[in-house]
Amino acid sequence: MKNLGKLIAGDPKPASGSGKENRSWIVSIPVAAVLVGVGVFLSAVINPLFGRYVHWDWMAVLAPVLFIAAVAAVRRRWV
Numbered sequence: 001m002k003n004l005g006k007l008i009a010g011d012p013k014p015a016s017g018s019g020k021e022n023r024s025w026i027v028s029i030p031v032a033a034v035l036v037g038v039g040v041f042l043s044a045v046i047n048p049l050f051g052r053y054v055h056w057d058w059m060a061v062l063a064p065v066l067f068i069a070a071v072a073a074v075r076r077r078w079v
Helices: 004-009 025-049 056-075
Strands: none
Touching: 025 056
């Protein structure tokens, strides 16, 4: 099992042989911020339409976790 540092940084020798390089941090961070921001915005707009309100204490935990996961996914070209 890979540790988180290697997972985010990427292996110098890709096992898949695809030859794709990791995206730069300059691209990955803004893309992840937009993805998480859109998710939070949609949650805040759509939930009241169904009579529910966003549980901001959940979002305080989920948004940073989703941001970190999205940065890793965009950087490693998983998405």
